[in-house]
């Protein structure tokens with residue numbers, strides 16, 4: 384339509400788009416969308432398309448227009464030029480699609496391996512906390528490891544891990560599922576002498592009342608030993624008795 388109403392504009396647009404293809408291909412690796420292999424491979428094709436667009440721009444005849452349109456779709460051009468059998472066309476098309484697919488897969492694998500982790504890694508006190516890049520397996524093994532129901536903070540104190548809401552929820556779900564009324568499963572709330580004691584302070588609160596935050600803040604104090612997970616003694620495990628609670 385534009386070639387009939389505005390032939391000059393049509394030529395300008397074709398040339399601009401052809402040159403834009405080179406710029407776009409060069410920009411892609413700069414924006415980290417793909418690797419530098421892509422603009423290098425596509426440069427020859429883009430240059431040839433630009434050459435055809437320039438020819439169309441200056442000549443503006445039917446022949447140069449047709450050549451340009453054919454090369455805008457190199458796949459169809461090659462099919463048209465070299466292959467006449469429909470079966471061979473389909474095979475060639477499949478082959479080209481496969482090559483493109485393999486190249487995209489290769490690019491994606493390289494790209495995905497550089498994506499940083501979404502969670503922070505717990506590091507011991509005094510050491511820097513770093514993003515999870517390159518340490519994902521370590522983090523996964525931490526998250527999947529079954530947490531101890533009770534922690535002896537005095538003998539083996541570790542600062543609480545920094546977790547995202549998602550990983551904390553995962554751990555909470557895991558803990559709730561694994562909470563069985565088995566006294567042997569509860570390690571002692573040891574004061575260092577090995578004796579079991581009842582807690583000296585209890586955090587009571589409604590759901591979503593911020594009890595976890597309070598527990599984590601208190602746990603930071605080196606003289607406070609705190610449970611690893613909320614024991615829910617009074618509302619869920621009361622029937623298990625004080626022996627379970629110790």
Ligand SMILES: Nc1ncnc2c1ncn2[C@@H]1O[C@H](COP(=O)(O)OS(=O)(=O)O)[C@@H](OP(=O)(O)O)[C@H]1O
Nearest residue numbers: 548555588589590591592593594595596597598613
């Ligand atoms: N200081 C302070 N101020 C305001 N809000 C706070 C504070 N500390 C914790 N929170 C929010 O409390 C929610 C978690 O509460 P709980 O730990 O009791 O949750 S749970 O019942 O154990 O699941 C949780 O809310 P949601 O993020 O909406 O789940 C926390 O963000």
